[in-house]
Amino acid sequence: MSQQNLEPLDVEAIREEFPILEREFDGQQVVYLDNAATTQTPDPVVDAMSDYYRESNANVHRGIHHLSQEASVAYEEAHDRVAEFIGADGREEVIFTKNTTESENLIAYSWGLNELESGDDVVLTEMEHHASLVTWQQIAKRTGANVEYIRVDETGRLDMDHARELISDDTALVSAVHVSNTLGTVNPVSELTDLAHEHGALSFIDGAQAVPNRPVDVGEIDADFYAFSGHKMAGPTGIGVLYGKQSLLEDLEPYLYGGGMIRKVTFEDSSWGDLPWKFEPGTPPIAEAVGLHAAIDWLEELGMERVQAHEEELAAYAYDQLAAEGDVEIYGPEGGPDRGGLVSFNLEGVHAHDLTSILNDHTVAVRAGDHCTQPLHDKLGVPASTRASFYVYNTREEVDKLIAALDDARALFA
Template sequence: MKSNREEFPILQEKINGQPMVYLDSAATSQKPKAVLESLKAYYEQDNANVHRGLYTLSMRATDAYEAARDKVKGFLNAAERETILFTRGTTESLNWVAQSYGGSHLQPGDEIVLTYAEHHSNLVPWQIVAKQTGAKLRYADLTEKGQVDLVKLAELLNEKTKIVAINHVSNVLGTVNPIQEVTALAHEVGAVVVVDGAQAAPHIPLDVQALDADFYAFSGHKMLGPTGIGVLYGKRELLEEMPPAQYGGEMIEAVGLYESTFQPLPELFEAGTPNIAGAIGLGAAIDYLQDYGFDRLQKEMGTLIEAAQKGLSKIEGLTIYGPTNPAERVGVLSFNLTGVHPHDLSTVLDQYGVEVRAGHHCAQPLMQYLDVSATVRASFYLYNDMEDVQRLIAAVQAAKEFFNDDNSRT
């Protein structure tokens, strides 16, 4: 397995004198030269506003921006390019659905079904809209693997269920939810399914038509793209039922003193100057991923996860959360070391140049479900290799010995 880390300039950095091992890709991925160069090229050669000018720079910028939309359409296998909306990220996408669709469709007594494993971005917006509309939140149980329990979900769904909001891949456990089965169950009772795809888009080939997802959201920065750019896909008939999330320039058709009319999709939801460079960078990231190949990516990530899980499991007192079978998780290992706070463990790992995340990972209900306050999370991506795995394991073992020695002295 050959590393391609030379294509990622930041990975040449040293941390505390050690070559950096970056294992926080679930929070944000690093960017390859191809993506960085696409941003530089836009700002140096094509910087102009889109959709508004008939001069050369504006037309070139518009072509590049809309070409990115077409790349996203292909990436998701969406039926229509007009159903691809650019947002600031998964969080904004989910808030748009909650406020615009949920706010205009939910009634008192309606039910919104979530799971205990949702990221706060797919939980808090639903809490707010439930309070605003009088709808009720209900939670589906998880299996031991951390997936939604389909049997319990089916028991929970009823004629009052209007929305099912669920992650495709857990940002804590790495488990993949069976979205096709979820949508089938939800659609039987007439519910709409909203999928948080932030952790799935970087790792799994997506087909929103096969998944039959009503809404699908993801972020560019977790899949090699820039920060500040994301996507909301929605079925046309649902998007056209939603009031715009924002109002202003670009989304208007005609404006009078007291009334205005609006553009059709997708401009209807893209008020103001969009993140043009971000969309172009996302398009470059999609090109990079598709050239790399998801088959290759999944095979390599599976090998790394298996080796990391096997090695960490040998450390006495270390608990790994989620599936015991490494083939059933994507890119993420969350764990704790007995007697060591996750923040302390993360700090010691940093001294060895190993960069991991520690905390509740914006998933406090899941932490409560697991009966822990926090975990350490190591998340892998296509620039990691077996040496990174070995250094992670060695650093955790060294940290364990450090804390054991420190405790024995006290």
């Protein structure tokens, strides 16, 4: 079914599951357009976590009593649910971390420090989030590897001709964002992965801005590693996911050690447990895993195709409304299938931080700054930008409120 034929989301019904959206400041109802930073959490997710704490709270894999068994089953089933959601082959390929950043670091330390050496190339993109860029930059310094960057062209898309030039037999890893958190660009990650594999390299895809708002199948992408965060997909903070192909994860050494991830310990040495537990030492995010499971159930009930269509429609509407203002510079593709659900922009003569403060006076919550993409902003020639990002509970009327508030900024800085 094409997106044009999808039944639209019942946004008003969805909003009823988010009491926070009813909050008012100085008599004005909040307009929450900061979803690329974190989404709000619906009642079913909060209820699932509360029920866990009220009825099944215990440590996992540690006890044979009833509560521990219930908690263990819930925690393991969360791995199964995530695997099903993203098209992984099973729980062995799903590692729970704190967030996407920790997932990047897990591979950087477990694989990068052990495998990279002088002469190896790590290929990133100029639109990488600091979670990827800083991590691989620092690992390269320790190993002697080189970091190369695929150019972003004037439209905000990757220069794939340049990608084909950079990715060579010297490339050890290609790491790229699936959807840019600044430009909104939806990158051709399957093509990047194919290029990596053609040269014997691995691929790591940062899906923090993709999994929350579009169907993702890691098998179709053929990524070796793929990461995302629960708090950007109507789930709780404190839990992220690292997907890895089982054959690769089995060969990697863990970089965090402790209880729960071992098979046998002596005074002289230790051996590691089975996947995924060997990468999850200590008490894991049990309640958060329960919440992530509930968030996935909630999103799939909405339908990820419908979620994607709603976000793209709002982003296109916001882009058109901002472009019509005449004194607004917008970054990234104009719209369509290669733009996700966010728009970053600057209002002429007004710093992004000042604009965001003025928008806050209208209870419009957006984000200003470099969005953890300082090198990209340097390339764009601006110190910061204002970002409006959308989710399933946002409406055109909220975009209109954002646009209307721009007049106040113009008047103050005229």
